[in-house]
Amino acid sequence: MSKFSENAIKILNYVREHESDDITAKDIAEALGLKDRSVNATLTAAFTNHKEETGEEVDGKKVKEVKPLMERIPGELELVDPETGKVTHQTAKFIKFTEYGRTYDYEA
Numbered sequence: 273m274s275k276f277s278e279n280a281i282k283i284l285n286y287v288r289e290h291e292s293d294d295i296t297a298k299d300i301a302e303a304l305g306l307k308d309r310s311v312n313a314t315l316t317a318a319f320t321n322h323k324e325e326t327g328e329e330v331d332g333k334k335v336k337e338v339k340p341l342m343e344r345i346p347g348e349l350e351l352v353d354p355e356t357g358k359v360t361h362q363t364a365k366f367i368k369f370t371e372y373g374r375t376y377d378y379e380a
Contacts (some may be wrong), residue, residue: 341373
């Protein structure tokens with residue numbers, strides 16, 4: 273049984289297939305039929321704030337450290353109005369795997 277939710281697995285698989293396309297959370301939501309808010313929450317909780325135990329204990333509690341599997345890379349989208357041909361630019365955050373996220377065993 274995976275430690276990731278059903279939506280997290282869907283997002284993971286979509287990013288694997290489309291990472292080179294400069295995708296955003298909105299792109300993922302539209303493609304998978306999910307709400308933007310749900311995709312952003314899952315990206316944050318499961319992938320960008322991914323935590324793992326270090327093997328150490330402090331005061332009887334296991335220590336965890338954040339090891340992001342994905343990150344949001346700032347960038348820019350070029351939008352062309354189909355009626356006027358006017359070009360505008362919009363800031364965006366593209367979803368990419370971290371180096372650690374590329375080699376992480378998601379099935380474990």
